[in-house]
Amino acid sequence: MPHRNMRLGQAMAYLAELSPPTKPKGGDLSDSKVLYIEVLEQEMRRIREQGEATSIIGSHAGSCCDKNAGIDGDEAFFLSCLVVGEGSVEQSEVVASFMEHLNNCYACFCAFSEVFRDYYQQRMTLGDKSLPS
Amino acid sequence: MTQDRLNHRGNRFSFEELLTHCGDVSSCYWQIAWAEFENRYDRFIYKKIAERCAAMRPPRLCLQFSATVEDILSEMKVTLLKHDCRALRNFRGKHSETIFLAWLKQIAHRTTRAYLQRNYKEYFSETETMSLDFVHCADQQNEGQARREAFQEIVASLRSLAACNARNTERDINIFLLYTLSEFNADMFMSHPLFKRIGHRVVDNVVNRTRDRLAQSSDLRN
Numbered sequence: 533m534p535h536r537n538m539r540l541g542q543a544m545a546y547l548a549e550l551s552p553p554t555k556p557k558g559g560d561l562s563d564s565k566v567l568y569i570e571v572l573e574q575e576m577r578r579i580r581e582q583g584e585a586t587s588i589i590g591s592h593a594g595s596c597c598d599k600n601a602g603i604d605g606d607e608a609f610f611l612s613c614l615v616v617g618e619g620s621v622e623q624s625e626v627v628a629s630f631m632e633h634l635n636n637c638y639a640c641f642c643a644f645s646e647v648f649r650d651y652y653q654q655r656m657t658l659g660d661k662s663l664p665s
Numbered sequence: 666m667t668q669d670r671l672n673h674r675g676n677r678f679s680f681e682e683l684l685t686h687c688g689d690v691s692s693c694y695w696q697i698a699w700a701e702f703e704n705r706y707d708r709f710i711y712k713k714i715a716e717r718c719a720a721m722r723p724p725r726l727c728l729q730f731s732a733t734v735e736d737i738l739s740e741m742k743v744t745l746l747k748h749d750c751r752a753l754r755n756f757r758g759k760h761s762e763t764i765f766l767a768w769l770k771q772i773a774h775r776t777t778r779a780y781l782q783r784n785y786k787e788y789f790s791e792t793e794t795m796s797l798d799f800v801h802c803a804d805q806q807n808e809g810q811a812r813r814e815a816f817q818e819i820v821a822s823l824r825s826l827a828a829c830n831a832r833n834t835e836r837d838i839n840i841f842l843l844y845t846l847s848e849f850n851a852d853m854f855m856s857h858p859l860f861k862r863i864g865h866r867v868v869d870n871v872v873n874r875t876r877d878r879l880a881q882s883s884d885l886r887n
């Protein structure tokens with residue numbers, strides 16, 4: 533369920549800010565953006581609790597997306613990256629294998645760059661103190 | 666901004682300065698910038714033209730191979746200098762020499778094809794006429810094409826250069842791609858869920874080591 537005025541990477545920046553997860557504190561956010569973030573937050577929590585992050589990333593691992601669908605627009609995939617980034621999940625092998633796909637597949641590489649560029653920029657805007665300065 | 670001393674590769678200008686001066690006929694550095702341009706890229710362009718000539722192999726070409734390549738090289742220069750160097754001025758990948766090399770290669774290949782088709786009419790069909798318009802419009806599609814080619818070339822070169830069984834090869838290639846083509850900086854890696862645990866130092870090392878490796882390999886530079 534993509535949002536018209538908020539990109540996935542931007543919404544993910546809010547999710548990274550909310551630990552422990554609470555309602556987004558954005559007085560400047562429209563209701564529909566808050567809703568979008570909440571839906572993503574629920575999905576991310578589900579992925580975390582069910583321990584699915586590794587297998588979701590694994591579904592994009594190794595071979596090029598000629599066989600699998602690409603990562604573009606795959607919210608569950610990007611949320612899984614966030615879950616893996618929280619550090620409780622062992623990332624090494626699956627992530628390494630996913631990197632191989634990324635190096636084979638220019639389209640996915642572009643999607644990956646874009647989402648995380650938005651993510652970074654939004655976190656800077658939010659003044660995230662956990663980021664290196 | 667312009668250094669008076671030469672840097673470690675014996676160049677006066679940084680890559681970005683070089684392109685800026687070459688694209689600006691009013692710059693007082695324009696002439697020395699072009700001299701340096703030839704120093705740095707003529708061999709590369711020559712090699713790309715020669716490869717293309719060898720691949721297209723028109724029958725009488727072998728008799729005058731190097732003269733033909735020289736000819737095509739100067740034709741390509743004319744293209745680059747046209748309209749007060751508009752092509753260089755409009756080139757938008759000024760931050761990345763890798764993208765620039767891919768772009769030069771594309772022009773070299775097209776100039777070669779256009780030249781051979783013109784001079785060996787009886788051998789090549791008329792159906793495809795090469796257009797060099799793309800050099801001057803520098804539209805997004807061509808920039809995208811150059812980026813895609815740079816992407817594929819970097820991956821292929823780095824995989825061939827990697828020691829077998831090297832751990833992290835794919836990860837390191839990915840870091841390098843994000844750094845060169847997507848302009849990720851150190852902070853972006855540190856905010857990235859999949860890279861933040863690697864650490865700032867490692868990212869710097871990977872980028873520098875990879876860059877040296879590519880520079881030493883003959884693939885992109887000679």
Ligand SMILES: [Zn+2]
Pocket residue numbers: 596597598601602603633637639640641
């Ligand atoms: Zn893909």
Ligand SMILES: [Zn+2]
Pocket residue numbers: 596597598636637638
């Ligand atoms: Zn693919």
